[in-house]
Amino acid sequence: MKKFWALFFIFWPIVALYVCLVAPSRNWWFPSAPMSSLGHQIDGLFYLILIIVTVTFVGTQVGLGYALWKGATKKPGEKAMFSHGSHKLEIMWTIVPSFVLVFISLTQLEVLANIRVLARFPDEARKTPVAEVTARQFEWRIRYPKPGTQLATEPQEGDLYFVNELHVPVSQPVMVHLRTQDVQHAFFAPKLRVKQDAVPGLVIPIWFEIEKAGEYELVCAELCGWGHYKMKARIIAESEESYLKYLSALESDQNEDGVAEQAESASAEE
Amino acid sequence: MATVTPSLGAHGHADDHAHGHHEQTFISKYVFSIDHKVIGIQFLVTTLLMLMVGGALALAVRWQLAFPWGSMPIVGKLFGLFQTEGGQISPEFYTMLFTMHASVMIFLVIIPVLAGAFGNFLIPLQIGADDMAFPVLNMLSYWFMWPAIACFGISFVASGATAGPGNGWTSYPLLSDLADAAPSSGAAQTWWLFGLTLVGVSSMMGSVNYMTTIINMRAPGMTLFRMPLTIWSMFITAILQAFALPVLTAAGFMLVFDRLSSLLPTDVHSVFFIPAGIVVNNAAPTIGGGQPLLWQHLFWFYSHPAVYIMLLPAMGMVSDMLACMCRKPVFGYKPMVYSMAAIAGLGFIVWGHHMFTSGMNPALGMTFMTSTMMIALPSAIKVFNWIGTIWDGNIKFNAVFLNCAAFVALFVVGGLSGIFMAAVPVDIYFHDTYFIVAHFHYVLFGATLFGVFAAVQFWYPKMFGREMNDTVQKWHFALTFIGMNGTFFPMHLLGIAGMPRRYADPYLHGYLEHLLPMNQFMTISAIIMGFAQFLLLGNFALSFFFGKKAGRNPWGANGLEWSAPSPPGHGNFDVPPVCYRGPYEYSSPEAEAMGQDFILQTSPPPAGYKASSNHGH
Structure with a gap:
């Protein structure tokens, strides 16, 4: 029975590793390859940590498993080793992990700065925010500046509005302003690896560069009430051309109620 | 048990104890007991029951995730909460489930089972004291759990049985601050905050007691570095509690002020966490100047140390x-x-x-x-x-x-x-x-x-x-x-x-x-x-x-608690313990000389052996 329990503790890490190993092929992994430039950097760091962590996991579980197996196969009457520890080992396993941990920290700084430090945002994105995204229970309200103007903090005449669909040009860095009308929400685009809380009272800039035209999910990642799970929206990345086309279509939808056209066609008939 | 002479020094208390037993009724012995062992066991039984409550809430969460919007057993039918919906729970009920699962597990299970149950039971026994430094305070720390449990219990139904507190155990404002923000943000949230505060009161009374007891009431010879690691961990945990908890309590009061003062008919109320111009559910825009991030800082200033408390x-x-x-x-x-x-x-x-x-x-x-x-x-x-x-x-x-x-x-x-x-x-x-x-x-x-x-x-x-x-x-x-x-x-x-x-x-x-x-x-x-x-x-x-x-020492362990009878009587030790060595001298040559693989901390060094220090390298 002793051996059974030792094997029990040796067996489960193998299962755990196996599950992780087959996970990508079973689609139990990232929802897609990262679709933004920052996403690549984030995934790179993830895999770096994953390697370090896996080595540590295997090391400690093998150590534990071996110690258990040794204990389980000890001959009856054999005594336990009498030792209060070892300075050498303590120093070793203090210094080695601390170097590894500091190393991990240092590798993060660059990417963190790229994501969050406003001064390091790409210039073209920083100067012309494309839209303001306002979260509210339970939807995303998008405000684009009137074509040809800059996005202002307060709504301006001629601004364009839409709900739950954010259009951005593909292959170029874009910045959006994030805010909330009511409680706290979080802007989470899993395939872009973008996440930022929308905090009441603050306007928070975020930037990303989508590499491939397409539709990307936008969900809420901060509990915002009973409908938290329903804040489903899309980010649509498209070519500059069709992006501008979309904006002008939006503008005409918003500004022309069709009455004038009808009047015109009516007068033409007369 | 020593009578309730407040704040007698530890030594005074220990001496005080020497005179025998008072007559004890059932109530004073098992209910409002000031014996640390009884209090510890009370905590243990309470937390094991709460573990089942928290577990049941977790299973309800899991049920919804596996069979979303299916008929939920028991909750849906037996309680009749969602009879008309065919047992299908509502999304706000789901937010209550995970909120209360976390709240129960953290505040009513993990924290009290460690510090309350084992801290209480083990600290005096392992350091060789006859009881805690402040036995009455100790009793109160247990009995303050019940008002807390009651507040949490009321919070389940205060806004209606299907809208318990649902803002997460972290209760970030503004969701938890503005009553209009969600069905669960009304009275339920206020009661939840009261419960949280009372748990804090209980923990604080415990931690003050643990620190004092460990510092002052160790048996002769029980130096700091002869204390079992359990005692070290309880000591460090008590310090963490004592320094971190006031911040959470203050934050909780601030949130309660925001919530309750907004009910007043005047325009004067606190807005610690409420910025201006927030429109929730088409209510009038808020008047404010507060900052919701403040709550996150205060909350996590406690709740991160709390993870280590746990x-x-x-x-x-x-x-x-x-x-x-x-x-x-x-x-x-x-x-x-x-x-x-x-x-x-x-x-x-x-x-x-x-x-x-x-x-x-x-x-x-x-x-x-x-x-x-x-x-x-x-x-x-x-x-x-x-x-x-x-x-x-x-x-x-x-x-x-x-x-x-x-x-x-x-x-x-x-x-x-x-x-x-x-x-x-x-x-x-x-x-x-x-x-x-x-x-x-x-x-x-x-x-x-x-x-x-x-x-x-x-x-x-x-x-x-x-x-x-x-x-x-x-x-x-x-x-x-x-x-x-x-x-x-x-x-x-x-x-x-x-x-x-x-x-x-x-x-x-x-x-x-x-x-x-x-x-x-x-x-x-x-x-x-x-x-x-x-x-x-x-x-x-x-x-x-x-x-x-x-028997006294079924595991062949070394700690002082194993030199006491099982269960230890009133005042714990029949022989006042004296500590001669560290707690972990298993399989030591000294023990082997005695023909065993353990050596109680109370056994004096045999003749011919120099008293070993707690441990040598």
Whole structure:
């Protein structure tokens, strides 16, 4: 029975590793390859940590498993080793992990700065925010500046509005302003690896560069009430051309109620 | 028991005790008892019952995730809450389920079972005192749990039975601040905050008591570095509590002020967390100047140290039990103490890692990231030392040991998954996904609860004079371990797949649809794990009547508590203990000279032996 329990503790890490190993092929992994430039950097760091962590996991579980197996196969009457520890080992396993941990920290700084430090945002994105995204229970309200103007903090005449669909040009860095009308929400685009809380009272800039035209999910990642799970929206990345086309279509939808056209066609008939 | 002479010094109290027993009624002996052992057992029984409540809430959460909007057993039909909906729960009910699952598990199970139950029971026994420094305060710390439980209980129904508190255990404003923000943000939230405050009062009374007792009431010879690691962990935990808790209490009061003063008919009210111009559910815009991020800072300033409050005592107890079950001294006793102290110290400067996506200054983020990375170091040192303790030991493969080994094995997972989230850029993806849910369940369940399962069995003979059935405990261990990993390991993968937490129906989103079968597997595992806990409860209850009678020292352990009768009578020790050595002299040459593999801390050095220091390298 002793051996059974030792094997029990040796067996489960193998299962755990196996599950992780087959996970990508079973689609139990990232929802897609990262679709933004920052996403690549984030995934790179993830895999770096994953390697370090896996080595540590295997090391400690093998150590534990071996110690258990040794204990389980000890001959009856054999005594336990009498030792209060070892300075050498303590120093070793203090210094080695601390170097590894500091190393991990240092590798993060660059990417963190790229994501969050406003001064390091790409210039073209920083100067012309494309839209303001306002979260509210339970939807995303998008405000684009009137074509040809800059996005202002307060709504301006001629601004364009839409709900739950954010259009951005593909292959170029874009910045959006994030805010909330009511409680706290979080802007989470899993395939872009973008996440930022929308905090009441603050306007928070975020930037990303989508590499491939397409539709990307936008969900809420901060509990915002009973409908938290329903804040489903899309980010649509498209070519500059069709992006501008979309904006002008939006503008005409918003500004022309069709009455004038009808009047015109009516007068033409007369 | 010493009479209620307030704040007699520890020595005064100890001397005071010498005169015999007073007549005790049933009420003063078992209900409003000032005996630390009874209080500890009261805490233990209460928290084990609350464990089942929290577990039931968890199973309801799991049910919804496996069979979204299906008919929920019991809740839907038996209670008749959702009769008209055919047993289908509402989304706001779901927010209540996970909120109260966390609140019950954290505030009514994990914190009180460690400090309240084992802290109370073990501190005087292990340091050789006859009771706590402040026995009445100790009694109050237990009896303040009940108003807290009552407040939490009222909060379930205060806004209607289907709208309990639903703002998460973190209760971030404004959701928790403005009554209009959600069905659950009304009276339910206020009662929840009262409950939280009362739990804090209880914990604070406990921690003041523990610190005083450990500093002042150690038996002769019980130097600081002869204290078992359990005592060190309780001591450090008490310090953490005492310094961190006031901040949470203050924050709680601020939130209560915001909420209650807004009900006043005047225009004068507090807006600690409410900025101006917020429109919730078409209510009038708020008047304010507050900042919701303030709550996050205050809340996590307590709640991050609180994670260590929920872990350190288990670390200490597991160290004790591993040494005993391996018949070996703890590997690196002093590094274990220093690393616990380091965890506690660093624990105060890492709270910002809960806020990496909050829009906090990036420079601050970098600081918090580095301190968070460094807190992994003492945790790693402890893991290595535990493995070193098991190494080449004469292992007793009983359920106590298995639970302790599981503690180590699973704590490794919880610790390592933490590194992903300490790294800010990676955390930006993982924040508020199931990855974090996996992480803290590996620490709180995988580590702490397995430590508690071991501790319950290990000290049961001392509590009740009988042993628990080891075979039943082994079954309980195996089923819980398998169920636990089946439930929580896949959560890592859900997190990587980008599934946000606190979603009543994640499958609404196309990219998560294919994860339903995995969630169903997890729910089945959780049900196995949940029902396995009846083995523990049954064993706990039945062993009280039918368990094998235990002597003073059934495990052959070294601590002072094992020199007392089982169960210890009034005043604990029949012979006032004197401590001659460290707590972990298993298999020492000195012990072998006595023909055994342990040597009680109370046994004087045999003639011809120089009194050993606590340990030499």
